[in-house]
Amino acid sequence: GNSVTQMEGPVTLSEEAFLTINCTYTATGYPSLFWYVQYPGEGLQLLLKATKADDKGSNKGFEATYRKETTSFHLEKGSVQVSDSAVYFCALSDRAGGTSYGKLTFGQGTILTVHP
Amino acid sequence: NAGVTQTPKFQVLKTGQSMTLQCAQDMNHEYMSWYRQDPGMGLRLIHYSVGAGITDQGEVPNGYNVSRSTTEDFPLRLLSAAPSQTSVYFCASSTQGGGYTFGSGTRLTVV
Numbered sequence: 001g002n003s004v005t006q007m008e009g010p011v012t013l014s015e016e017a018f019l020t021i022n023c024t025y026t027a028t029g030y031p032s033l034f035w036y037v038q039y040p041g042e043g044l045q046l047l048l049k050a051t052k053a054d055d056k057g058s059n060k061g062f063e064a065t066y067r068k069e070t071t072s073f074h075l076e077k078g079s080v081q082v083s084d085s086a087v088y089f090c091a092l093s094d095r096a097g098g099t100s101y102g103k104l105t106f107g108q109g110t111i112l113t114v115h116p
Numbered sequence: 117n118a119g120v121t122q123t124p125k126f127q128v129l130k131t132g133q134s135m136t137l138q139c140a141q142d143m144n145h146e147y148m149s150w151y152r153q154d155p156g157m158g159l160r161l162i163h164y165s166v167g168a169g170i171t172d173q174g175e176v177p178n179g180y181n182v183s184r185s186t187t188e189d190f191p192l193r194l195l196s197a198a199p200s201q202t203s204v205y206f207c208a209s210s211t212q213g214g215g216y217t218f219g220s221g222t223r224l225t226v227v
Binding site for chain 1: 146147148149151156157158159160161164165166174206208209210215216218219220221
């Protein structure tokens with residue numbers, strides 16, 4: 001079956017530090033990959049996505065590249081801000097047979113705290 | 117505003133009670149799904165639907181029922197609430213090849 005593994009957290013950084021959150025996946029088909037962010041007390045917001053190998057998703061200074069050879073989709077940001085403090089989820093939507101059935105498989109989430 | 121609307125936002129139930137969590141979307145998305153979020157476990161799929169009249173089980177379906185009589189609505193029913201169902205519940209909708217839109221969540225406590 002499908003699975004997503006994220007690096008264990010929580011992650012604590014100082015403002016302007018470099019961020020990497022590792023994500024690896026197992027899928028039976030050709031998945032689309034996503035990063036979602038959840039701010040305290042809120043729902044999930046799509047941060048970025050990639051739909052095929054070597055695609056790079058980017059948004060708000062965050063980037064992630066779809067690496068099929070290493071089955072990875074690591075999230076990076078060059079300089080984090082206090083406002084980036086949130087929970088980050090890696091997820092995949094498997095497109096076995098060329099369709100996506102509206103199902104997401106999530107990693108366990110990584111709590112990021114950024115201090116001034 | 118277009119999107120996914122979940123009600124209620126908060127609910128406290130006694131063990132054995134039943135209730136329905138409502139989910140509605142106005143984007144004409146064909147796919148809808150329910151997830152529960154528990155600490156350290158990410159979000160897990162409860163049930164999903166690929167269109168009106170079609171539903172299927174996800175990873176953790178026990179104790180929950182769903183139906184999809186219209187494209188817009190996808191209610192989640194708890195038949196006999198148990199403390200293990202204390203969680204935050206999210207509904208999402210999506211299209212073929214598109215992104216997923218999530219509701220703001222329902223925080224359920226079963227005592």
